[in-house]
Structure formats: structure tokens, C-alpha cells
Amino acid sequence: MMDRHAEVFKEEASELLAELESSLLELENNPDDEELIARIFRAMHTIKGSGAMFGYDEVAAFTHNVENIYDLVRNGKLAVAKKLVDLTLAACDQIRRMIERPEDIDRSVVEELAASFRNIVPAVEEENKQEDQQPSPTDKITAGEIEKDLTYRISFKPDIGIFANGTNPTLLLNELRESGECKITAMTDNIPLLDSLEPENCYTYWDIVITTDRGINALKDIFIFVEDDCDLKIEIIDPFEPAEYKKLGEILVERGDTNKDIVDKALSGHKKLGELLVEAGIVAPDKINSALAEQQHIKEIREKRQTAEASATIRVPAERLDLLVNLVGEMVTVQSRLSQLSSVINNSDLILVAEEVERLTTELRDNTMSIRMLPIGNTFNKFKRLVRDLSAELGKQINLVTEGEETELDKTVIEKLNDPLVHLIRNSIDHGIEAPAIREQTGKRKEGTVKLTAEHSGANVLIHIADDGAGIDPEAIRLKAIEKGIISPEDNLTEKEIYNLIFAPGFSMARKITNVSGRGVGMDVVKRGIDALNGALEVKSKKNEGTTITLKLPLTLAIIDGLLVRIAESFFVLPLSAIEECVELTREDIRAMHGKHMTHIRGEVVPYIPLRERFRIEGEPPAIEQIIINRSGDDRIGLVVDQVIGQHQTVIKSMGKFYRDIKEISGATILGDGTVALIIDIGQLTQAVIRDAI
């Protein structure tokens, strides 16, 4: 970036130098022309300043000498003589050379010229040397000032007219906040009443307690522009001495807001010290607040240190948690009955209590669910060793990359995921990533990468296992499947279906059996494992580029937020997470589509499933039905019901053994009045309808 600016600088310098030369020639004939002198000074000043900015440090240093001389000239301390003009012209030539060919600088020539300038007024040179280096806000803190956490009490009292130079005190307070944990108390006792208040004045001042490791200089730096326009006090306080941190009275006395006698007298009453002092008008309420803020801040710092030292976890047998989750589930069911009853009875006191119970139960439910959640990172880390050993065994170079380690899953789910993940990773390593030699041939890096990512998506967790290997060849799969007798040559399958063949029992792509793969047992075990978790598998692959297998798992198995709907006398629950909206379906709409189950929503055509028909519920549908629009991946699909009743916290009870094979129904729940509502698995239902339609 600097280069393009350097170009502009070079052009600019060249112009300035040309201008300088003509000014100097004029100056020779008009040695007292102030305008010329000012112009010359400015030109030198600019070359010096810009030179330094764009990396021409030697130019800047040299020009500094010339600038000094002309500063004296313009202040009347030095007269212009022919010798000076000659010297300056020579300097211009030198500067031009230094800019155009910085690599060719003859330093002895430069030094000689610089010395000549300096020798013009050696006496004045001394004065210049005494400029004090004032601290600049752009100076960085010197390295090595790594401080540990210290606590400071800061009092910042800006002058009343501080707004007049554009200062915004709140920005300074923000900078403080960014430097560490702090408590800021605004002191408002100087703010006059409205009729004497001047809005352009700053009456507020601030007390701050801050804990930071940046050091006192960093704090002072924050106030660097305003240090002359305010009253600033910064002192270090020790948060750990005395053992029991100072009481309010001690803090006030220490700060000088009151004295010990008054404090003692006030304490002999029975109210809180702070209240007493305020009532007696001895200390302003703001000062009390500020001191209390300090107390609180220190308390928090101490607590933090304590919790870091003490242990923060307790081991609990998993079954106790399971019991707890069960109980919470029952509680949710009973609570929904309570809510329903209370709205029927319509007693306002009861309704209030029922609402409170509902709120608490939701919180209880959320908290209990989260107790069983663990980050998947632990599992991911175990695989690093696996990848290392396995790739060595197979003579390949493979790197395992992980992302989303903090994604949390239920403990049971994580445990059940372990084996399927191991198998999928082994597959990537064995079948996916090619040997280094082959990879080089196809222009890939010798080292292959297997990437494990975990992320939340709605009510699910997605885990991706991606490799940059050879990809899956659909044709090869098809042929192998025919060979194994899984499909026949005439079968016409989509790419997706071909990929899914790798999960068929007995299927294996290995030409020979290694002790890693080949027995054709692995992938279908993976599929069953994922099914058992109510999850789904998706395969995406591109030949020679790689394969990505995605596992989609529900976050929690026991309680979901659902939408309760009715068809005739039957009740159903739809999982709320996938639902986008609800629209009406009239007889007109149905007629308009000539029997096709589709509808228009804001210009988009959305297909729907008429559940009454699908579930063969008898009776006539109402004149206006409701379509509930769900999102499944990139598609939207509607489900038609009679009536939408409302949101319902659904405790999932699994169906008995007899109903396990009904995929479209994922479970059931008991409503407040004891009726059973079936929970619909929208994904499975959609697939079933598509299958039947073909």
C-alpha cells in the first residue's frame, strides 16, 4: 500500500522542488519577501513530513536541517544571503537525488551539506536541541511492560468548558471499559437545576474502579488529550488487602468524602451507614454509590479468584440425570394440564399462578436439558491420534482439521456417535484420500486433509466429515452393487440413491480385505447407528475433489416445542422448528389448481400434503383449511389440517413396539386433558408421499 503513496509523494516532491528552485531564485533578488520565505519553509516542511511518512527517512533527516534554517529566517533571526541561497539550491539537488535513487545515496556528501547548514548558526542549534519530547498518543507502550492485574481508583473531573474543544467524555469512559473490568459511577451533584443549567457546560464528573493488566501508563494515555483540561487522579488499590475489604465507611474516609467521627456517630443508629449519611446530608448520594461500586467491584474480583481456585464441577452418575430428565418430563405434562384447566376455570388468581408455574417449568426444562450437554470437541480430539496412526499404517499423509468443537450435544448422543464417526473417518482415510504419489500426479498437495465440523442448525446438530480425496465414482458404485447382487442392471437410480447404496448391508468397494476395511460391515452399521438416534445421513461427492458426509442429529430426544393441530377429532403435533408460516386454504384455491396439491404463496409454488386424505380420516374438511408451511433443506412443503390450536410443549413418549415401523409418526404425547396426540415426522412423511407418488 505504501508504494502507491510513495509514487504520489515522489511526484509531489518533484513539483515542490521545482517550485522551491524558482522561489529561491526570486528570493536572491528579494531577500526580504516574507511570502517567498514562508513558501520555502512550507515546501521544506512538507517534504520533510511526507518523506518520513512514506519511508524516506534520510530525506526527512536531511531536510530537517534546511527547515530549521528557514524557520529562523522567517522569525527574523537570520538574514538571507547569497551563500544561503546557493547552499539551499545544492540541497534541493541532493534531495532530488535521494528521492529518485535512494539506493545510490552518497552519505558523505549528504553529511557535508547538512553540516554546512548546521554551521550557519551553531548557537541557535543548542536551543533547538532542548525541545522536550512530549508524549504522543501514537506512541505505543514499550514492550516488556507486561503487567499483571492491578486495581485502580480513578477520579476524572473534566473542566466545565471541556465540550468546547470537541471532547466527548463518554468516549474516554468507553476506552476505560475496553481496558478491563470496571465500574463507573457518574457524579451528578454539580449539575444545577434546569433554569440555571447551561447545556454547553459539562457538570458531570466520574469515579471509576478498574482492574486491568495494562499498567498505569496505558490508563494515563487514555486521557492524554485532556490532561490539561481536567482533574485526574489515578491511584492503585489492593483488592486483597485488608482480608475483609474495606467497609463503606472506611472507603469514604479514605477518599476524603467524610471523616471517621461522623461515620462512627452515624453508625450508632441502626440504619445502613449509607442511608444515614445521605439523610443527614453529610455525603452526597452519588459518592455513596461510587464507594459502594468500589466495594462491589472488589468483591467480584475476589470471587473470581476464589472460583478459579476452587473446583467448579461435580461428578454425577448419569442415571441420576436420566431420572431427573424423566421427572422434568412428567412435570411438563402436568403443567400443561394445569394451564389448560386454569383457562377453563377462568379464575384470575389461578391463571397467574399457572403462568408462573409455566415459566418456571420452561426454565427447568431448558436447564435440565443443558446439564446433559457436552461439547463434541472431546470426541474430535480423540480422533487426532486415530488419524495419525491410521495414515501412517497406510503410508499416506493426512491432516485432521476440526471446527466447531464447542458445539454441544446430549451425552448419550455423543457416546452413540463414537463408533459411526470412527468408521466414517477410517473410510475417508482408506478409500477417500489417495496415496501421496497419486495425489501429486493429479496436482493435489501431497498431504490430504480430513475436516470434521460441527454446527447447530435449527433444532439439529450437523456434523460434516469432509475429505479432499478421490471422491465417490457413481459408476463404480453402480457396477459394484450389480456385482454384489444388490441391484440389477436395469435399475435406474438417481445419483443420491447411488450414493446411498454404500450404506447397504454387504456392500464394499474394497478389492481386497484389509484389517481396516473391506468386510462390508461398516457402513450399514453406521446408518443403523444414526437411525437409532433419529438422525439422517447425507453424502455429497465430486470425483477427484473429495467427499463430504453429513450427519444430521436432533439436539434433544425428550422434549420439543411443537404446534398442536386438529383434523376432525384427532390431534397431531408438528415440530415447531421446521415451521415457517401458516396460510389458509379455501375451496377456491383447491379448484384453481385443478386437483394438483399445490398453492401459490407470494409468487412461489408450494406443494402440500392433504393430511386428512393421507391419514384416511373420514368426514368432510371444513370450508377453510389451514396449510402449515415447513422448510426441509431448500424446499418448502405444506401440510393441510383443519385447525391450528397453538404452541405446545411436547414431551415425546415413544410409541409401543407395534408402531415402531410407522416412520411418519415419531412418537406421541399426552395433552392437558388426557387425549393422545401423535407427533408427525415431517421429513419421513414427505419422503413416503414422494415414494408413493412414483
Added chain:
Amino acid sequence: MSKIIMTVDDSASVRQMVSFTLKQAGFDVVEAVDGRDALNKINGSGVHMVITDLNMPNMDGIGLIRGIRAQPAYKFIPIVMLTTESQIEKKQEGKNAGATGWIVKPFNPAQLLAVVKKVLG
């Protein structure tokens, strides 16, 4: 809506560098070549901050700062001066005229942005 910063300097290279740095950081920039040009441009511009060199023809930085503060609409905006180390007295003069802060030349983009954040937020 991005904030607008006016940069005033008679050196095109400095103006360009400042402008580029600020635009990269998401600000809108108005350039001026000296104090008079700046005062002409500031009317109705709605700028939120001014960064100005001190040494300029036609009207220098000090004059500009006074001129800006004299206008009710811009009485309280942050104004930052660009100075070199040999101009300590100028710094005080600038503050007296109403400048909010200063940046010492030479400076790099990170330092510029740090000061902008400090006075503008």
C-alpha cells in the same frame, strides 16, 4: 450510515494516505487543500470530524480551527491536528484555538485510526 471525516493538508500524498486509510475503515472522506478551501467545503457538509495539517498556504491550521469553532453547527465536533515534533508551541496554540487532540507526523495508518476511534468513537 458512515461518519464523514474531513482531511485538510496541502500535501497531496498525505491527503491521499489519510483518505485511503479512512475509507478502508468505513468512513466517508472530504478532502481540502488548505484552511480556506476547508471552510468553504465544510458548510452544509455534515462532517463529523476534521483532521488538519498546521502548515498550509492561504489559511493555516490554527486559523481553520478557529473558523470551524465559530460555526454553531461545528462547535463541538472533534478536530485533530497533524504536527511534527518541532511544533510544540503550535500544539498549545491549537488547543487554545479549540483543537481536541493531535497526531505527530510521521504516523502510520494504525496510529491514525486509533486516534480517530479515541475522539470519534
